[in-house]
Amino acid sequence: MAFVLTVNGASHSVDVDPQTPLLWVIRDQIGLTGTKFSCGIGQCGACTVHVDGQPTRSCTFRADMAAGKSITTIEGLSPDGNHPIQLAWKELDAPQCGYCQSGMIMSALALLSRNPNPSDADIDAEVTNACRCSSYHRVRKAIHLAADLMNAERGGSDE
């Protein structure tokens, strides 16, 4: 079945079994490999992307259900790797092996988009991605730093 997916602002015509999970269309048809496969059952969050702004476990989300919606992957976060979340992640040296980090960052983006000043409890509730190396300690600090950077940006543009 052929349909059109909009990923990071670009339209892609894909022709796949409509039950194919969005993850595999993003990785194999569209060729963006920053989004990762790990559990395949929507548990770990390594495959997290945004579908119309909602953080979505793409390994269990049918690709055809994303047709007509706006999909954002890690590659769409910034053109130069300098989104405030990425800057904060680099400042704290948050990743270890890094495999889960695309999904972790997309979950953090979803949180910060809705909640510019998340508490630790908000982070605990919203960022449910698994990291086997345990980057959690630095990820938490990086989310708070990213919030500060994003608030400073907003403050700057408001003035």
Place this chain on the structure above:
Amino acid sequence: MNRSGMDRREFLAATSATSAAFVLGFWVPPRTANAQVPPTGASWYEDPSTPEINAWIVIAPDDTVTIRIAQTELGQGVWTSNAMMVCEELQCDWTRVRPQYASANRDAREMAPEWTLNVMGNGGTDPNGGGEPGFGNRARTGVQGIPDSLYRRMRTNAASSVKDGRYYLQLAGAEARERLLLAAAEQWSVPAAELRAMDSVITHAATGRTTTYGAIAHLAAATPHPNPEAITIKPPDQWRLLGTEQKNLDVPMKVTGETIYAIDVRVPGMKWAAVKSCPVYGGDVRSYDFEAIRDRPGVRSAQQFPIPDPALTRGRVFSGGVAVIADTWYQAKTALDQMPIEWEIPQKQAAFNTANMHEALLAALDEPGRVRVDQGDFDAAFAGAAKVVEATYSTPYLPRARMEPGNATVLVTDDRVDIWIGDQSPQETRFSASQITGIPEQNVYLHMCHLGGGFGRNGNGPQAEQAIMIANANRGTPIHLLWTREEDFIGTTYRAMSVARLRAGLDADGWPIALDVRIGMQEGGFGPDASFNVTSRYHVPNYRFSTHTTDFHVPVGTRRGVGQAANEFYRESFIDELAHAAGRDPYLYRRELLARTNLPFKDDMIKALDMAAEMSGWGTPLPQGKARAIALEERGAEVEGSATISAMVHTVSVNREGVVRLERVDVAHDMGFGLINPLSVKKQIEGQITWFYNDAMHQACNIVDGRIDENNFHRFSLSRIDEDPPEINIRFFESGHWLIGMGHDRGTSVQSAIGDAVFQITGKRFRDLPFGTHDLSWG
């Protein structure tokens, strides 16, 4: 020697990249044109116009320094720390350093330079020396690491990358620096001794002349060192870069999704393979019906493969299986799910269940076992004890469960094998490829990728062996094998389930006068003797230690912490129990028992305990439902030489419903003569605290009818950020030895500490991990 076919334009594009923008990439065989992966960073690339200085260092005309790394980056920071060790001596500009994987292929063809074989100095307690690298005793089999091949130990395990690599990486940097100075001296006709090198600039103060490494590198490459055996390395008091916190060089690519893990490799013409192996180890495929799925979209073929030769997987018996090969992995996987498969399941293996295995291990403890230590008049001491304390503990089978499922891409042609893989033991994989295909190791090329987590798995098989077998049967077609998560639980090796029975006789004051330690583990399990095999650590005049084995079928291997992890849980838990039995403070009880020993590093162990206790506010009141527990972690501290010592105090809460929270961790950690990159050390400590928290609270794999029962993350739990301790305080203390490594057996104290905190709060003592399976409620 241009072995790669990469053209000069591509090479310059690669080497002119700045350190922040380096690209981890791959060289692709010329016969597979139109490479989709960038060719930059090909690890054996040698360009006549930009010759290497030595096998570790290439300096481009723009002063970019490429440093070759023989270990695999799996999140521990080895790309950064190993590069730092070279850069320290080379005195090049750190901001222009670009790590690159060393070539396992070249390692098969070249021997190490003589000058890198001499470990100078007096071992682990000499600050001016090379320390105690651990590869010297391995045989040249391709399996255990090769003492005199070019890159020696292309293995990433046992927390040994820094310990084993430091002296010769420093030597490599120093050798190159001296040759750069010699070349400049020759060009300017001045004595080399009058030149200074700093941040890639060479200066002759008397004449004010300067040049850069990039400008002189081609001359240095042609200038041999007249006496390389005389080169010395900088001791820690001369370090400028080492010992400073350096952010990891590959992190910028990990926040953009650009890092190419093995799963991301795409080569032209590549097909995907999904596999199913017999879920009972030792089993095989009886039959499968490819006709049932032949017409599904994208499906190409099915390929049965046998049990990988145990000689290639360190004696472990995995399973035979079948692969479906298709255009995409999802097509292959969904077709495989529909393909009827009959398994040949050996009855003996299918009779194994956790309960009967646990029983068999406990029964083995009553047998004589293998006595490893027998000190003092053991039986008499027990006869005279005022009190006897006995406890039996257990830990389950545990997989590594790294986030990236097992995978590898393999192309076999008639005279060459190419493998794209994340691998902790590329020399072993090279050997496997050669054995399976009949193509000599010299023609096996490994294209190393960063690993999506390691923790000991890779090189233990059989992801590489399966992929090589399938590709060997499909010569000319690159095959990308990828396991499902469920398959990853079958293909991994496990830390062996074990049991321990500890029995102590106490004197009238509560001090142990006799200790009997028995560990039960399956034959072939790693480290049943770990950390008990020299002394009891805590002083006891009469000590006996024995190991007891049974025959089980689960393939067991080296998982993070190896034998120390379980055995430290047993030992430190028991010391807590003895302290409580004696009515003494567990910190001061440990301290006194260490003080009574004559262990070479007892002062450092006491220092660690004191520092951690002081950091934690040990002894100050806590509200109801909270408790502190302390434990020591050490490796090597019972003998002279290198060692790593740490102590942690864990502040734990348990609410009335039995929910455990690790609230705070205070860490006192040995820095030896100096840490290479303290930032990476901190990250590794943070990671290991959570690793062993998971072992303590959540993780277990059970055996049901011979197969692993928990095989995905809905039943094999991984803690999330909400369980991360809110407060981790880390302090380092200096000591008089080199570290033995710290990447895998720190944080084991979490296990006994949670157990003891639960006891303090609830009055209940649990001895079987994970604690999360017990009712921890109270009040």
